[in-house]
Amino acid sequence: MANENTFYSPVPVVVWGTGNMGRASIRSVAAHPGLSLAAVIVSDEAKEGRDAGDLADLGRSLGVAATRDVDAALGSLQGGGAVAYTASGELRPDEAAVDIARALAGGAVVVSPSIYALYDHRSAPAELREPLEKACAEGGSALFVSGIDPGWGNDLLPALVSGLASEIDQIRCQEIFDYSTYDAEESVRFIVGMGQPMDYEPMMVAPGIPSMVWGGQVRLIARALGVEVDELRETVERAPLEASVTTALGLFEAGTQGALRFEVQGIVDGEPRIVIEHVTRITGDCARDWPMPPDGGDGAHRVIVEGRPRIEINVEATDEGGNRAAGGNATAANRLVNAIPWLRTAAPGLYDGLDVPLQPSVHLRNRKA
Numbered sequence: 001m002a003n004e005n006t007f008y009s010p011v012p013v014v015v016w017g018t019g020n021m022g023r024a025s026i027r028s029v030a031a032h033p034g035l036s037l038a039a040v041i042v043s044d045e046a047k048e049g050r051d052a053g054d055l056a057d058l059g060r061s062l063g064v065a066a067t068r069d070v071d072a073a074l075g076s077l078q079g080g081g082a083v084a085y086t087a088s089g090e091l092r093p094d095e096a097a098v099d100i101a102r103a104l105a106g107g108a109v110v111v112s113p114s115i116y117a118l119y120d121h122r123s124a125p126a127e128l129r130e131p132l133e134k135a136c137a138e139g140g141s142a143l144f145v146s147g148i149d150p151g152w153g154n155d156l157l158p159a160l161v162s163g164l165a166s167e168i169d170q171i172r173c174q175e176i177f178d179y180s181t182y183d184a185e186e187s188v189r190f191i192v193g194m195g196q197p198m199d200y201e202p203m204m205v206a207p208g209i210p211s212m213v214w215g216g217q218v219r220l221i222a223r224a225l226g227v228e229v230d231e232l233r234e235t236v237e238r239a240p241l242e243a244s245v246t247t248a249l250g251l252f253e254a255g256t257q258g259a260l261r262f263e264v265q266g267i268v269d270g271e272p273r274i275v276i277e278h279v280t281r282i283t284g285d286c287a288r289d290w291p292m293p294p295d296g297g298d299g300a301h302r303v304i305v306e307g308r309p310r311i312e313i314n315v316e317a318t319d320e321g322g323n324r325a326a327g328g329n330a331t332a333a334n335r336l337v338n339a340i341p342w343l344r345t346a347a348p349g350l351y352d353g354l355d356v357p358l359q360p361s362v363h364l365r366n367r368k369a
Contacts, residue, residue, distance in 0.1 A: 011340055012038035012080070014073050014108070016099070018047060018055045018066065020183055020326065021113055021148055024319070024333035025084040026056035031363050034341050038081060039073035040066045057320060070099075079107040082340045086333070089114030090191065097128060100143065104135035109142045109343040111336035119155075120216030121350040128209035129350065136348045144339055144346035144351045147217065149175045150332035153301040153315065154217035155353030160226035161303050161311055171221060173273045175328075176291050178284050178298035180247035182325045188249060194282040195252040198240055202260065205236045208263045214276045218266035220354055221274045221357040229266040229274070237261040239287040247282065254348060258286035299324030327328055 013029045015022055018040060029035045030053070040052045045068070047055060053062040067073055074083070083103040089096035089112075096114045102108050117124045118132075128334060132143060147154060154173045162168060179188050188194050193202030202211065209234040222229045241258035244251065252258065259281040266274035279290050293300035294314050305311040317327030338359045343351065 001090070010034055010036040011082055011344055012036050012082060013082045013337070013340065014039045014041060014077060014103075015052070016041040016073075016083055016103075018042055018177060019086065019088065020329045021086035022084075023056045023267070024326070024330040025086050025337055026052050026062075027085070027330070028334045028337035030056070030058065030062055032337065033113060033362060035337070037062055037064050038076040039151075040064055041070055041073045041087075042066045042068060043087070046349045074103060074106055074108070077106070077108050081107075082109045082344070084333075084337055084340075085110055085112035085114055087114060089116070090187070093117070094129075097132065098141065099362060101131055101135040104141045104143055105130065105139045107139040107141055109144075109340060111144045111146075111339060111343070113146060113148040113151065113332060113336065115145055116147075116213040118143075118350070119147055119151065119214075119352065120219045121145070121352055123216060123219055136350065140348050142343045142346045142348055142351055144336065144343055144356050146332065146336055146353050146356075147214075148329060148332045149278070150301065150328055150335065151217070151353050152335045152358070153303065154214070154332065155220045155224075156358055157313070157315075158221050158303050158305075159354065161305055161313060162225060163360065164311055165305050165307045165309065168225075168273075168305060170271075170273050170275065170304075170306040171225075172277060172302075172304040172306070173217075173301040174277045174279065174291060174300075174304070176293050176300050176302065177325055177328070178281050179325065180245075180249065180251070180282055180298070181323055185249045188282070193238070193257045194260075194280075195256045197256060198200070198238065200257070200318055202257075205234075205260065205262050208260055208281045210234045210236075214264040217276055217353075218264055218274050220352060222266055224354055225274075227268050227273070228268070229268060231267045233263075233265040233267055235263045235265070237290075239290075241282070241286055245283045245285075245312075245317050249282075252282050258282050259290065261287070261290055297324060299328060300329065
């Protein structure tokens with residue numbers, strides 16, 4: 001892949017999808033002096049023709065109209081550039097993989113949060129990994145997949161923080177969030193299970209699903225630490241609402257699920273040494289005996305190193321009017337989008353959160369007066 005001077009020849013980028021991650025990705029591309037927004041792909045007819053700046057809540061026009069014409073959007077890259085693929089892959093991983101392979105084979109590097117199994121591509125099923133590797137070779141392109149919870153909090157950050165300890169007993173990565181304003185109602189109600197009867201089994205925590213989604217990140221941390229994970233274990237807890245609540249997503253009735261807590265544990269020498277934990281609520285008043293953000297707010301990401309010394313790092317990000325869920329999504333999107341210039345100079349192939357260095361922001365020193 002040829003080197004590209006990202007400051008004098010901005011990399012054209014197509015943002016595919018305008019949900020939580022897509023909106024943040026448009027803002028990220030617009031802010032980066034080494035990138036230029038070439039096109040925005042939408043599936044919703046109501047969004048077609050709207051300006052990207054409007055869709056991303058930027059408060060200004062970007063002069064790029066959203067389109068449902070995938071061929072035209074990818075054609076605008078002229079056999080190069082990049083695609084930020086943010087269309088949901090939760091219920092359509094095979095279709096998402098086909099879309100991504102198409103962009104890769106056409107010569108675009110791709111960054112995406114959409115295919116969970118590729119968080120650790122080395123352990124991904126061959127039937128998923130090999131067609132994408134072939135597409136990378138065909139297009140001379142690179143693929144970087146990282147999570148939205150956020151990925152850096154479950155790979156790069158714990159690996160970095162581990163270097164501040166002399167002895168480590170356990171590394172725990174936590175996402176603690178109030179989903180009352182999370183802009184994905186179907187996922188909140190049916191995949192996470194909020195507002196469902198307590199005998200309802202949320203897809204997110206069906207046996208094997210947590211390990212499928214977050215097991216790759218456990219293995220990434222293990223690889224950074226130089227240890228082997230013997231097995232993955234899952235724990236799940238659910239708590240009901242004591243009283244009905246109405247949020248931006250509507251009514252959630254008393255007695256239905258109001259909070260969900262689960263762990264994916266990486267077992268090393270018989271003990272859970274690497275743990276990814278999620279604590280999710282539909283209101284901050286539910287399950288208050290479970291971990292809470294340190295300031296009592298509606299969300300935080302935390303890395304805890306149990307050892308000597310004990311280390312705890314809390315990250316709180318806000319966006320879209322002070323929303324912490326949106327802030328978390330934005331940090332994940334920025335990690336991906338800011339990696340594009342590096343990926344344009346990388347050898348063709350698949351990359352993960354430990355392969356791709358964190359890129360310092362170039363926005364401040366390059367902003368126009």
